[in-house]
Amino acid sequence: MDTLARTADDVELDRLNGALGFLLRLAQLKVYEHFFAEVGGRDLRPGEFSVLWVIRCNPGIRQSMLGQRLMIKRAHMTKLIRALEDRGLVSRCIPDEDRRAVELTLTAVGRTAIDEAAEWFFTYEDGVGANMSAAERKQLLDLLHKFIGL
Amino acid sequence: MDTLARTADDVELDRLNGALGFLLRLAQLKVYEHFFAEVGGRDLRPGEFSVLWVIRCNPGIRQSMLGQRLMIKRAHMTKLIRALEDRGLVSRCIPDEDRRAVELTLTAVGRTAIDEAAEWFFTYEDGVGANMSAAERKQLLDLLHKFIGL
DNA sequence: TAAATATTGTTTACAAGGAAACAATCTCTC
DNA sequence: GAGAGATTGTTTCCTTGTAAACAATATTTA
Missing domain, CATH: 1.10.10.10 (Winged helix-like DNA-binding domain superfamily/Winged helix DNA-binding domain)
Known part of the structure; x- marks a missing residue:
């Protein structure tokens, strides 16, 4: 709380760690970053x-x-x-x-x-979420379907 | 594929249903909608x-x-x-x-x-994801943490 | 059927966010 | 230590997306 963050991973998010809307925003920004890095030229x-x-x-x-x-x-x-x-x-x-x-x-x-x-x-x-296991990825897909109400 | 969608739920998304980036975008848009409906006036x-x-x-x-x-x-x-x-x-x-x-x-x-x-x-x-069970919500939080790399 | 209301898409005027060029400072290399 | 290169923040210009007012058509209500 009072030690200055030196690297990005040191940044304390505190209660934002449990904020679903916040995490979804971050996740989506990461997707966009990934998208433009890989196929942004299309x-x-x-x-x-x-x-x-x-x-x-x-x-x-x-x-x-x-x-x-x-x-x-x-x-x-x-x-x-x-x-x-x-x-x-x-x-x-x-x-x-x-x-x-x-x-x-x-x-x-x-x-x-x-x-x-x-x-x-x-x-x-298919490359989105490559840092997760296949099972986790599938689980995430299912939960998002439910979240969206699809 | 060839029957015209009459209601929004009839719209066929086909392969987009398995597209993680797409679903995250939709989820985030839903969050924003929810946000502005509830606390947009702040x-x-x-x-x-x-x-x-x-x-x-x-x-x-x-x-x-x-x-x-x-x-x-x-x-x-x-x-x-x-x-x-x-x-x-x-x-x-x-x-x-x-x-x-x-x-x-x-x-x-x-x-x-x-x-x-x-x-x-x-x-x-805390109201985001209220349509899910507490266990599902927790699971989604954990998976998003992993996805983001946090 | 006539008037009020709702729906659909468009326009206009603006806010949110990003890319690229820039200025200032710092770091590295010789 | 002098110059090349990297980093940090700012500015300018542009793209993406929204809100509000509008026009046209449908629907509801009287």
Whole structure:
């Protein structure tokens, strides 16, 4: 508490060690660091990949639902989708049943792009948590599923 | 794969279900949502709280080390600290041993503020993961510690 | 059916956070 | 000890993401 920390591991976190939200934030920052170190040079960021992937798995999904599932706010989703549309990866379609909504599908180019990206993306993802045993990693996955409510 | 998702739970994530980085991002977004819903009106955000808390636990800690531990980049740390200094919570001191560095301590006001904030902050943190059993929550904490390398 | 309310996506204006270039200081090597 | 290189913090500019107001369409209520 009163000895000055000389190295990063000496830093005392005290009660933050038991703070779940805090640890999740740190974990996520570590993931990002890892991501940009390994595959930062690619043309898809994590958010963009997940959007394309989910559209691929759910063709015709509406923007609002995509946002709900990926926890992306509407204002931001609009920009993301427009950028992907401008790159020719996604196409937007307004359904007759609800002319406010937008239904999303991949273009042929988008499908090719995501299939190609999936190779390196999931390879990278498999490397996340490489400092844990397979059993621990699996346990962490399961607990996160439960935490998220998925 | 080809049935259009009607509700958010119907959205198929497929391989993303096993992607640790992706799940951590989702978990963290859920934490933030929870935070702003519950204690968003307070005058300290999660990042600010953690900075003040760690300074409290490690008086005289240097900016660089604080940033390393909390994974906050130097450019951003500068702004954070200046804002906290402007609010009279933190004081900066340049040590004689290394005149490039900045050593951080709390002001009396800062100490009072963080002690007061700690009440609601940790109460809030205890509510994170309330949908899990105590054992699961503990397990998640331990696994995150290991994942982060703490 | 007409008016009130809710939902969906967009726009605009801003806050949070990062990358790169910089200045100051320290350390290492010769 | 003089110069090369590393470290620390700051500044500037840019990207990512959000909040709030808005427009268009649906739904509910009277």
